[in-house]
Structure formats: C-alpha cells, structure tokens
Amino acid sequence: MNAAPAPPLAIELVGVDKRFGEVHANKAVDLAVRKGSIHGVVGENGAGKSTLMSILYGFYEADAGEIRINGAPTRIRSPGEAIAAGIGMVHQHFMLVEPLSVTDNVMLGAEGGPRLAAGARQVRAKLARLAADYGLALDPDAVVGDLPVGLQQRVEIVKALVRGADVLVLDEPTAVLTPDEADGLFRLLRILADEGKTIILITHKLREIMAVTDRVSVMRRGEMVATLDTAATSPPELAEAMVGRRVLLRVEKAPAAPGAAALVVEGLQVRDARGSLRVDGVSLTVRAGEIVGIAGIAGNGQSELLEALAGMRPIAAGAITLEGAPLGRQDLDPARLRARGLLHVPEDRLRTGLVPSFEACESAMLGFQREACYGAGLLLDRAAIVAHARAEMEDYDVRPRSPTLKTSKFSGGNQQKIVLAREIERGPKVLLVGQPTRGVDIGAIEFIHRRLIALRDAGVAILLVSVELEEIMALADRIVAMCGGRITGERLAGRTNERDLGLLMAGVSDRAA
Incomplete structure (x- = not known):
C-alpha cells in the first residue's frame, strides 16, 4: 500500500x-x-x-x-x-x-x-x-x-x-x-x-x-x-x-549542608503603587549553603517580595535580618544592600537588569561602577572596564565576546549571562534570583544551573523565584509555595511532587495538600 x-x-x-x-x-x-x-x-x-x-x-x-x-x-x-x-x-x-x-x-x-x-x-x-x-x-x-x-x-x-x-x-x-x-x-x-x-x-x-x-x-x-x-x-x-555535545538534562547536586541563617524575613508586607497588599505577612528563612525556591503562579507576590528584599520597593510592615543584623528602613537601599553582600538577579533583565542601549561592558558594571577596579574618583578607566567585561564574558561563555557591542544586540540568553556574571562575581553572601533561565536555551540553562549549585556549595544563601516548577524542584533544597501574596506551605524538595506543589500554588491549605 x-x-x-x-x-x-x-x-x-x-x-x-x-x-x-x-x-x-x-x-x-x-x-x-x-x-x-x-x-x-x-x-x-x-x-x-x-x-x-x-x-x-x-x-x-x-x-x-x-x-x-x-x-x-x-x-x-x-x-x-x-x-x-x-x-x-x-x-x-x-x-x-x-x-x-x-x-x-x-x-x-x-x-x-x-x-x-x-x-x-x-x-x-x-x-x-x-x-x-x-x-x-x-x-x-x-x-x-x-x-x-x-x-x-x-x-x-x-x-x-x-x-x-x-x-x-x-x-x-x-x-x-x-x-x-x-x-x-x-x-x-x-x-x-x-x-x-x-x-x-x-x-x-x-x-x-x-x-x-x-x-x-x-x-x-x-x-x-x-x-x-x-x-x-x-x-x-x-x-x-x-x-554539538551531550547535554545533561537534569541537575546533579550533592545534598545541601545548610549553615547559619543568612536571611530572615518576618511578617513582611508590601503594597503596590495603588496601595493593594501584594505581599501579606510573609515569613521565611534562607540559610548559608542552601537554595530556597519560591513556587507560585506569576502575579502572586513573588516579584514584589524579591524587589522589596533587594531594596527596590518599600515595605509596609515586617522585619528583615541579614546575617544576624536587623535592617532598618534606611538600610533597605540597593546600594547599601549590595555593599553588605546581598545581590540580586532581577526577573526582567531588560527593564531592571540591563540598559539595552549601553555597551555590554557598561551593562556589566551597573551598580558597581564606583568600585576601584574601574578607576579612581570621577574618572573611569575605559580599558579596565572593557578588560573586566571581556574576562567575565570568557568565563560565562557570552557570545559574541564583544564588550563594546550594544547590549541590545545580544540574544536573551547571553544578556542573562551578563547579568549573572555581574552579580555572582562580586562574591554574594545572599543572592536573590528571579527567573534565572527565562528565555534561555538548553545549553545556557545547564550552565546557569551549575553556577547556582556551585554557589550553594560554596556557602551562599540563595532565594530563587521561577515560574518553571520543574526548575524549582531541580534546584531548590526547600520549596515555599505562594498564593495571593501569602505562603501556603513549605516542602523539602525530595519529599514533594508537582501535584502537591500545584495544590499549594492554587491556595489549597497546607494540611489539605
């Protein structure tokens, strides 16, 4: 036939x-x-x-x-x-x-x-x-x-x-x-x-x-x-x-060895520009040497939580402790938090992580432009800026390796690597990561996951937000579910599944889930 x-x-x-x-x-x-x-x-x-x-x-x-x-x-x-x-x-x-x-x-x-x-x-x-x-x-x-x-x-x-x-x-x-x-x-x-x-x-x-x-x-x-x-x-x-080579489609990691509490959040409330409560009484702890993942459908307060912890959004109530030291309202400023070792990979790299019209070497130093490695006083060292960016591009396999190319000319995955390199290479004690692999290809996903696990193993406390439930389950040691701005439950990564987390993300009570 x-x-x-x-x-x-x-x-x-x-x-x-x-x-x-x-x-x-x-x-x-x-x-x-x-x-x-x-x-x-x-x-x-x-x-x-x-x-x-x-x-x-x-x-x-x-x-x-x-x-x-x-x-x-x-x-x-x-x-x-x-x-x-x-x-x-x-x-x-x-x-x-x-x-x-x-x-x-x-x-x-x-x-x-x-x-x-x-x-x-x-x-x-x-x-x-x-x-x-x-x-x-x-x-x-x-x-x-x-x-x-x-x-x-x-x-x-x-x-x-x-x-x-x-x-x-x-x-x-x-x-x-x-x-x-x-x-x-x-x-x-x-x-x-x-x-x-x-x-x-x-x-x-x-x-x-x-x-x-x-x-x-x-x-x-x-x-x-x-x-x-x-x-x-x-x-x-x-x-x-x-x-062009075999790719590991799963995350390989040893069990975490959590240390002291690096970031403690108690009763945090955050309102949006209209006064609506977006984060409603959130309490959580992230320890050195562990990844805590926040699972939730987009729009349930995860973004506002990360932005508040990074100093980008005012808090309405609650307390934040960083490495044992309570933070006052004056401390909740992005520059001061960076100086204390709390760094941030934002969810939207184009709006809050990069300046598309800048050269890649300029985007690669945003927030850190006053560091001595870039020059002294008011004068920046152009050669040092380009050389620093080129070294990070090499280490993070950014393509093309052209520090003077406009940021907008790089693909989404390579833009994400520029942001990650900028934050990770400053030696964070606490790293806030929003949507680390959004719009990123399979090879870059593997690379980013390995970097995050290596940071965890080096003792960094990582708070991870991702709408990719598979990614949360693969990377996180503990998983916190959010719905409607509230935490609806917490699970150890090895003792849950997508259905269980899905119920929590939908607002089903912890006991019922």
Whole structure:
C-alpha cells in the first residue's frame, strides 16, 4: 500500500544567508514547512533562529537565498509585504499599545480608511468570528494594559489572524506565560493547525517541542543541522544537535549542608503603587549553603517580595535580618544592600537588569561602577572596564565576546549571562534570583544551573523565584509555595511532587495538600 503523499509546502527558505558585519548569522539555511503543520525551530541563543524568522517576516532582507510561499518565489522587504503574503508574527516582547482597547490594538495599521468607526465595526465582527471558530474570545473594549499576559498574547495572535495570516510565526511564545497559559496556547495552536493554518514555533524548551510540534528543525551557529519528525526524535537527541555535545538534562547536586541563617524575613508586607497588599505577612528563612525556591503562579507576590528584599520597593510592615543584623528602613537601599553582600538577579533583565542601549561592558558594571577596579574618583578607566567585561564574558561563555557591542544586540540568553556574571562575581553572601533561565536555551540553562549549585556549595544563601516548577524542584533544597501574596506551605524538595506543589500554588491549605 502506497504511503499518503506529504502535504504541500507552505513555506520554503532556500540558501538563505545573512551577515551583520563580522557576524555570520545565517549560513545558506534551508527550511521547508508543510501546510497545516506545527513546525518547531530550536537552537541555542544566537544560533540564528530569530534572524531567519525576521527575514521571513521582512524585518531584514537576506544577502542571498530565496523565499517561496506556496511554491511561488516571493520577495519580502518589509513586514507589510509579509502580511500581504499571509505571514503573521507574534513576538516574544509584545507589540501592543497598553492604554488602548483590544479593538484599537487589532485595528492599528489596518484601519480600513479614514472612517475609524467603520473599521472598528469590521474588527468587532472579525473578533466575533474568531471567537466562534477558534475559541479566541476577547472583550473588544478591554484595555490591553489591564489584561493578564496570556490574554495580551491572544491579542497578538488575533491581530495576525484579522490581517489574513495563513502562516503564524511565534517567537518564544511561552517565555512570559504560566504553565497553564502555555497549555492553553498549545491547544489553540493545534486547533489553528487542524483548520489549515501553518504554525512556526521558535522555542528553546524541548518539552514544548515534544508536546505540540509535528516536525522540528535544529539550528546551530547559523546553520541548519537537522530536520526531524518530532515523533521520531527525543529531547536528548535534540539537545545534542543544538549544542554539538551531550547535554545533561537534569541537575546533579550533592545534598545541601545548610549553615547559619543568612536571611530572615518576618511578617513582611508590601503594597503596590495603588496601595493593594501584594505581599501579606510573609515569613521565611534562607540559610548559608542552601537554595530556597519560591513556587507560585506569576502575579502572586513573588516579584514584589524579591524587589522589596533587594531594596527596590518599600515595605509596609515586617522585619528583615541579614546575617544576624536587623535592617532598618534606611538600610533597605540597593546600594547599601549590595555593599553588605546581598545581590540580586532581577526577573526582567531588560527593564531592571540591563540598559539595552549601553555597551555590554557598561551593562556589566551597573551598580558597581564606583568600585576601584574601574578607576579612581570621577574618572573611569575605559580599558579596565572593557578588560573586566571581556574576562567575565570568557568565563560565562557570552557570545559574541564583544564588550563594546550594544547590549541590545545580544540574544536573551547571553544578556542573562551578563547579568549573572555581574552579580555572582562580586562574591554574594545572599543572592536573590528571579527567573534565572527565562528565555534561555538548553545549553545556557545547564550552565546557569551549575553556577547556582556551585554557589550553594560554596556557602551562599540563595532565594530563587521561577515560574518553571520543574526548575524549582531541580534546584531548590526547600520549596515555599505562594498564593495571593501569602505562603501556603513549605516542602523539602525530595519529599514533594508537582501535584502537591500545584495544590499549594492554587491556595489549597497546607494540611489539605
């Protein structure tokens, strides 16, 4: 019996080549994506995935090669031409105007003429059809800035579909989603594919590749090194293809040997700018030589807790003790805390960890620019700044190793390494870490996890916040669950499971869980 013919190709990239100065981002890349499929594209940060998709979407034009859409050669020189060709893109960092409504955001750039009321009516009708056809329900009058992240992403998808996208490119779509939101996205993508839409999914999370894609292509250092049927491969095989060596997909660590209490928090309360209580009576202890993980769905007070402990947000009530010394309100200042050995890797590296427009060597010294190694008095030693950053880049495998390159030009994983190197290399006594591997590839995840375990083994007290429950369970020695700004329970990492923690994260009482 003859096998069924393969579906026709929706997208073909043939010999696509792109350089940015000395950086050869794409090297004669071939990619073929079948119509009505979910096709994953994976690779380390800096492998060339996003550049390739930016060429497909018209942000860049290839130096060489060809794009074929439904078999026809097509030149795409702008996002407008990509949209006209039926290609939509949902970016990792959303392209939304937060003060505007859902209708206004969807209509932007596609108003349909000077009569905005008529355009708005058309958009509302299309929103209703998308809700009926795909379950993409959205309140057309909701202010986008008031929506949770998962619904903001849905607005981005709707924008592309309203513009007639038959091919949808998603760049690291779950980097800002909770596990439940990610599962909802995957269900939606399968519905879209079953209805004939073609999905290209850029991600570094192999679990997602295995769960949702039909085929997967692997890029490494600008080249396409493999394309496989997802059902015929495995996470270890994909990881090895991505990195070029065997990758340890589990965290290896010896049992912790906790010492004295390094950070003690008692009855902490933190309010947001509107006066709402975001952290409600939290008490916890982190000892030298242990990792305490905070598990919780995003938005349940973990971010505000870390920011308050780092001196970035005022506390409303409670007490904090650092290495046996109570901290007064005047001590809760980021510079004073750094001087006392409490350092912080923030959750959002772009907003609070780096200055994208700065050179990497400048971002690498933020908060420490008055240290003697950078110069004396008001004068900074440019050569010393560059040399210091270059040494950290070498030690943390930051690519490319170019201290004078703008921070914004580095991939997310390499930006994260710059932040980690800056904080870890100052010899912290207590380290606050928020989302250490958000948007980071498999090779960099392995590297970051090893660094954190090495710090723990060297006697550093680490308080870790991550929405990746698997990461919390792998790294932490003790796990504290938060819901609604309160601690709902505590577990030893080796004596719990995802269901148990999930109940605590949902606010089920410790005894019931």
